[in-house]
Amino acid sequence: MFRKNLVGWAFLVPLVAYLLLCYGYPLLTTVDLSIRDYTVRTFVHGGAQVIGLANYGDVFADPVFRTALLNTVVFTVASLVFQYGIGLALALFFSRRFRLSATLRALFLVPWLLPLIVSASTWAWMFNSEAGVVNAALAWFGLDGVNWLTSPDWSLVSVIVANTWIGIPFNLVVLYSGLRNIPAEVHEAAALDGASSWQAFRHVTFPMLRPVSAVTLLLGLVYTLKVFDIIWIMTRGGPGGSSTTLATWSYELGFGSMLPRFGPSSAVGNVLILMAVVAGLVYVRSQRHREAS
Template structure:
């Protein structure tokens, strides 16, 4: 009888499931269990830390300071040394009662709405045009990006020269056509239209880029199927292109709204909000209250800026709500 066959194997597991794995002690501590790896959450927080620091330093803290400015009566001395008295909503009441509030609100709405409408329409038309992939389409599309790539001070200065009443190329062209000169920048009837035209020209390339990228994501088979069903070019655009482009269009309009609400450089360089506040918007009014006079009003200026933030935030929440509703349906 072989006694060795009846002896239990020392390497077998207690449950009889096979040989037990040898215990390692990589650290040399004498313990039988290996050290558990660290939680991956630390690595995630390590990657998030720079983003959180950036948002806190350049977004959260300036927003907090702007809210604090709007709730206190700051002067130049208290702005430097501190100690500004708390006034609550007093600065907001001052802004709402100011005679400039109603015209500035109207100009902001008109400037934003008209700019968005024409920028989106022109950008969509150009995106559809360049989606045909004809010869030199890439070169021409790159040239259309020039207004977007130029510094705003250069674009605004160029439009100021073009719309000059005496020596501008626009009035010279109108003179050749037998039309009298127009005071684009110095007339209350034309100043707002002038800055709107310049802003539309600057914003078209942005809409072109986003909408063109959205068009590239639409499968060509859908157009082929629509053509086989007898749909003409307009029907293919209205029934295929436009519905499938709605998500990209929503993002384009939302970003355009935020950018247009805070447009300051173009208006300030071309008209400074004048003449007689005829082209004043909330952005230029806020700057003029805070920095454009010898006796700055930091509190009311910050209050106007916060009104712009609330308007942009409201439209952003509407967009998020619409997106959630679309995803759930």
């Protein structure tokens, strides 16, 4: 038994070493960065003073923090609601067999597979105020154009639209396979009992889909908290911080200007990590729960 454990761990050693080196060490570094008063000079040459939680205090006192936190919540909740709603509707639609359904479902994966910078720059151009196709479509319906990316009222909406578009395929694929795992007899039984298709969905399909829905939403939550590329490329968090989230703010503080502020940047990052890990723990717990049941 001892030998078996030894051999088993021998195969795990490279992974454990890698996790310590490429995860543990960088994460400790961000903690270290967040409790010191770094300048460009001390960042390179070392010797920055430990200032405890002062960076965190600065960050929480900064008015940008409230905006970024609020934007993160709005961005995450709105993205999840629309991705999940549209994804579920599409999954239900595709779960009926019809010609070409498998091919079309595969095509729906394209947005999810494209590099984020590709999707983000395409949306940025589509939302362009003067020559963008979105405003052209609005004009066609007789509506006034909107300054999607350059107006503080619309920038957050624009990045939510783009992020929803990217997230729909994931929701569709996962919810679709969740629907396929519900035995056909269940639907037949509901139909025999005279349930309308809305009733069958409301009282049979949707409750049975709940575990899959929970995991989909949790994974979506963790993913959406991380979103940085899309917002940074489309709006850079602007104008005037109107689409700043914690992720873009952290990047902006650390890398966005000629005067990097690594301390506050890491502090924001660590706040974000806390939110992600809490979501992660909920996910792990729900997985355990399902393994047990």
